[in-house]
Amino acid sequence: MADNDFVPLTPREGAALGDDVYAVLGEAILRGTLRPGDRLRDVELAARLGVSRTPVREALQRLERLGLVEVAANRYTRVTEAHPDAYAHTTEFMTYIAGDAAILGLARATSEQHTDLIEAVDALIARSERNDGMGILGGTTAFYQLLIRATGNHVFITIMREAGLALQRNLQGWTQPDEDVELRTTRYRRLRDAVVARDGRAAESILMEPEPSALALRGRPSLG
Incomplete structure (x- = not known):
């Protein structure tokens, strides 16, 4: 990821910050800005998006449930490869x-x-x-x-x-x-x-x- 891949989020009235982070990260995966194998560090992402780590963690958990992100405890969180089928x-x-x-x-x-x-x-x-x-x-x-x-x-x-x-x-x-x-x-x-x-x-x-x-x-x- 380049340093300018993400910009600080502007909170939307009535919207949960975790939803906004989820949308930004999901769109980055779809566009290929975040590629299979890319490591996702909550501290780094939080700093780039101008939010706390909590909404970033929430977003990563949702992406993990969908199979777009994989997590190995205490090792890494990264974008997955699409399943062959x-x-x-x-x-x-x-x-x-x-x-x-x-x-x-x-x-x-x-x-x-x-x-x-x-x-x-x-x-x-x-x-x-x-x-x-x-x-x-x-x-x-x-x-x-x-x-x-x-x-x-x-x-x-x-x-x-x-x-x-x-x-x-x-x-x-x-x-x-x-x-x-x-x-x-x-x-x-x-x-x-x-x-x-x-x-x-x-x-x-x-x-x-x-x-x-x-x-x-x-x-x-x-x-x-």
Whole structure:
């Protein structure tokens, strides 16, 4: 780490300082400012961020629970290497999570949330027609987030929010799969019909289809 990698934090009204430290360190891991194997010393980080050691320790403990940091007592705290199967396991996990969210979310979505979901699928259809790979990935993530919020399930929402950093890192190896544009776009249109009808089971079935598809966040992993 360079000396200017971090700057003192400005406390936000109503926000816990540990949350801010967690966000800064997590973002640094995602950007690669903190690389696998980098040592994390709470005294040093606290000095650079202009905070006490307590919020830094809290943040490191949360990152450890997510697997982004590993701790060997009295030896080191460091950024982890991604697990070799992290990408494949995360795409599989997210596909199943999205299916459950579709069943709950489409049944419970408010009128406003339902409209947002339809618009999110419309955006995916447009991006698929353009074969905009990164746009599809971002749009798929946004659609999943809307589904999860629409469930109204506090436990579901909290767990997925907390896991967000780990999921983002694990999905960084995504590459656009080589697939038939019209076939993929047709699947999005079928998904739209299911969303409009609030048919969670139909939406789940489409999300779970085995063909390689950006819709299910599937692609060829690049974990080198």
